[in-house]
Amino acid sequence: MPEFHLEFEKPVIELKKKIEELKNFSEHNSIDVSEQIDALTVRLNEMIKEIYTSLTPWQRVQLARHPERPYTLDYIEHLFTNFIELSGDRRFRDDKAIVGGFAKFRGKPVMVIGTQKGRDMKSNVYRNFGWPSPEGYRKAMRLMQLAEKAEVPIITFIDTPGAFPGISSEERHIAEAIAVNLRDMFSLRVPVIAIVIGEGGSGGAIGIGVGNRILIMENAYYSVITPEGCAAILWKDRKHAPQAADALQLTAEKLLELGIADEIIPEPFGGAQRDYAKAAELLGDVLARHLCELRKLSGSKLREQRYAKFRAMGRFAETAPESGAGAAEEEAKQ
Known part of the structure; x- marks a missing residue:
């Protein structure tokens, strides 16, 4: 089964691909880009933390x-x-x-x-x-x-x-x-x-x-x-x-x-x-x-x-009728 990614995970996937591309470039061309890779890795970890610690209810449903x-x-x-x-x-x-x-x-x-x-x-x-x-x-x-x-x-x-x-x-x-x-x-x-x-x-x-x-x-x-x-x-x-x-x-x-x-x-x-x-x-x-x-x-x-x-399940709140129109309606019902 191919790896599946959710819409909100795409920035993470794209950054991972960039890091892999840099690693391959470094290996094939014998050029040291370790600083750039380290910087992108730090950014990747920050991005992952930012995304998964602030998921919306809809994103939770997707997960x-x-x-x-x-x-x-x-x-x-x-x-x-x-x-x-x-x-x-x-x-x-x-x-x-x-x-x-x-x-x-x-x-x-x-x-x-x-x-x-x-x-x-x-x-x-x-x-x-x-x-x-x-x-x-x-x-x-x-x-x-x-x-x-x-x-x-x-x-x-x-x-x-x-x-x-x-x-x-x-x-x-x-x-x-x-x-x-x-x-x-x-x-x-x-x-x-x-x-x-x-x-x-x-x-x-x-x-x-x-x-x-x-x-x-x-x-x-x-x-x-x-x-x-x-x-x-x-x-x-x-x-x-x-x-x-x-x-x-x-x-x-x-x-x-x-x-x-x-x-x-x-x-x-x-x-x-x-x-x-x-x-x-x-x-x-x-x-x-x-x-x-x-x-x-x-x-x-x-x-x-x-x-x-x-x-015991359920949470309810009761409020008194407001003065004015609400109170008048309540009196009329009584």
Whole structure:
């Protein structure tokens, strides 16, 4: 797969090319240009720091969608051992957009479930571009109930633009499948940790996202709708997606501030796609700490904590009506 670069990364790529050209020129012509190379390298490091420490919400969304970013199976490969994939919802078919099975995390058994995208056209078609169908959510719930019987924690990885919105999905009751998952995940008596590793879009994300802990990667996003979908509704034009991303408050920092996310998992500088092993290590350390805390709680405490967490979500402000017209309207209503 050719190296992929986002629009805002182009200045960095161009400067890297200039440095490489200077190095090649120096080697082939035996001319010392080390001072120029050193100066450009300093400028490159400054540029990288400047870009990645001041990303806009829309740029974070673009990073979350980076095609070279690690997906669920990549984290399973780096973090878990003895993974046994389980397939099928026992009703219709197996949905390849959701993968799951028993595994061991640092020597202890867990159930790991996650949405999975592809990296090229063939694998994306196989994975339905990461859009789960009803049977995917039913498979996920079957595996969660199996984990409850085995008394092992559940770890879910979220990376989807949303549930599949096609006619076939509606025919097999996608809304009902997600709703059942929401209801039944609240009743689970084992620890549940949901981790947003890329895109966390709409009901497609929340369908496996009811956890005692919600963790989010530094450059991931979690939202009721994609910025493009929001822009199409509010402005009738998807080109306003950057403006919608600002308004949706979907970045990790905002989600932590609003009490939706419990912790932000740091990424290698420039994004998780730059170093899979380091990204997995950072995620694994945070995951291990939260698992250790949750394993100490009883089944009833886990259920109560999960319910209380979601009931407490949201921030509201009430203001008194202004004097004048506003006050008059309020009196008229009374």
